[in-house]
Amino acid sequence: MTNLSTKLAQLEATGKPIQVGIIGAGKFGSMYISQSHRTTGVRLACIADLSVQRALDALKRTGFPEEKYDNEGILSIEDGIKENKTTITTKAEELIATPGIDVVLEVTGNPAAGVRHALLCCEHNKHIVMINVEADVLAGPLLMRKAKEAGIIYSMAYGDQPALIAEMVDWAQTAGFDVVCAGKGTKHLPGYHYSTPDTVWSHYGFTEEQLASGDFNPQMFNSFLDGTKSALEMAAVANGCGLSPPTHGLAFPPCGTHDLPNVLKPLSEGGQLEKYGTVEVVSCLEKDGRAVFNDLRWGVYVIIEAPGSYQRDCFAQYGLKTDKSGRFAAQYKPYHLIGLELGISIATIMCRGEPTGQCRTFAGDVVATAKRDLKRGEKLDGEGGFMVYGKLMPARNSLAIGGFPIGLAHGIILKEDIKKDQVLTWSDTDVSPEGTSGWSESTRAAVAFRQEMERLFRGEFESDNEAMIQ
Structure with a gap:
């Protein structure tokens, strides 16, 4: 890694800087944004976020030079690249489809969105840094295979643990x-498994001023704690x-x-x-x-x-x-400095053709587990919420019991009563068309993709077992 800065300087000197698109302007995204304009040989071409104001706030809050971004929404992404100005869009698919973008940073934290964006990167030949560990654990083993088939690099995020x-x-x-x-x-502590967004801040010690900055999402921080x-x-x-x-x-x-x-x-x-x-x-x-x-x-x-x-x-x-x-x-x-170090992934991918870590197999899975007694008919509220936490287990064990992945435990209706600390299974949840009527198309697609991955690896695990017996 000792000559990455030299290679980036060469890209700068030849007028061919790396063009980066980032999806998500939350805490992690903001940390990268704060360093992006300081990195020789790299340009932050575009930020995609559902809220234009959140993206603008991230640019202002992190000290991004005002003359280096389009704060009036006049430029297209391609025109912004030509004029060396960062643009903002609400459409991640538009960012991914732009020919001039080299690397996409997926920082949404939304598993279904992460799967969708990774597959779009495969379609449009864009390298992707999957900062969305929720999506990576939900479907990374199969996404990695799709990325390899597409000839792109699917990478972990340097700076993240x-x-x-x-x-x-x-x-x-x-x-x-x-x-x-x-x-x-x-x-x-063992009791933290049952923490909720209502109790999370008492364990962190943040000031009211810090919490008012816009960088702190209680459900996200609760997922760290529980x-x-x-x-x-x-x-x-x-x-x-x-x-x-x-x-x-x-x-x-x-x-x-x-x-x-x-x-x-x-x-x-x-x-x-x-x-x-x-x-x-x-x-x-x-x-x-x-x-x-x-x-x-x-x-x-x-x-x-x-x-x-x-x-x-x-x-x-x-x-x-x-x-x-x-x-x-x-x-x-x-x-670890999370987003402040993320540029290492970008440079390693573009200068060396290598990821900074990537999913290679399906060894571990994270299954939704009840924080309290849950009742039939209740709708799960996802990672870091009031109802479930994620429990790590060997993937083989998860497939054997039909474990329900934490990455899908949002908006799903329970078909059975669940005791506190009981792991949830697919059979406990209603994934029928009626039960998922309120889901987005990307969430339905993520469920189908995960089920495809489970069928694939269940078959491979069974083949391995048969080979061991023989």
Whole structure:
């Protein structure tokens, strides 16, 4: 990655900067917007958002130079590219179809929209950075295959934790180490699974001034708190790195950076993991609510194992944090800057023809799980809402029970009563034409696409099982 800025400078010098389109001007999108005009060799060609005012507010709030964007809505996207001005549209499909756009950033957070936009990128030959982890976990394993067939790059977003974890896993494997565990830190207590948008801010400590800035969506932030976002991100890591989710979901063990190699090793070796080669999220809070010493709340990590005594001695000689045996060592990055670092993905795709992490298989899934007793006839309110949280599980297990993906748990009507902490299944939900009469066409298409993916991988898993028996 050491010469990306040089390659970008060459693009600038030849008058061929990378033209970027972004879909979604929320928090993550705004963070990228704030850096886009500072990056040599890159142009923010267009912002697509359902609200023109939200896009304009993002430009103003982040300090984007006023002379560099069309604040009157006069220019077409193509004319904006010619005049080196960022344009705004309410139609994402228009952005994706514009010939001059090189890379599309999907930042909506809406799973159905993400699937639709990824398929449009395949149709219009546009590389896509899928910042929408909800869509990636819902349908990424099949979207990745569609992207490959279309000859485009489908990538994780550098700066977001899954891509940073994937980078660390790749580093470890390229250096010849087995990965014991990989993951991130967060703020979590068991009771947070039942948090709602009404209770979320009491756990964050934001000021009224911060909340009034427009950057803070209570349902989105609640998905961080109730464990859903962690489950989605670890599913993305499992699918991108070939690691295994814990059989019974994330445990969120309290753990500081000094203790990572002791806690995140298998039970057979004195740790807390059920097996080698898994993902896990560590909490910055002890079970009683006390702060963990040396917490990793904002960071990512990978645990590697010394394959022999020589490597173990090297770990000690070079000061790696290890467990008492000296075999298990941790590498970690204490912070991530999400949208502020997103330009790395754009440069890597366009200058090297490579993604910054991408879905490779279907190893992990996230299933909707009841926050409270739910009644037949109730309509689910989605990720981060009042009714369900997402539970990580192995994809094979999810398919075996017919688990209902968290990415579709919005606007769906229940056909059965559900007990608190019970995982939902397809048979619990009404996906008939009558039950989904209020759905958009893109949501119906996302359901069909997910069902196609499940049929595909169910067949592949069955074939694998038959091959193992033979």
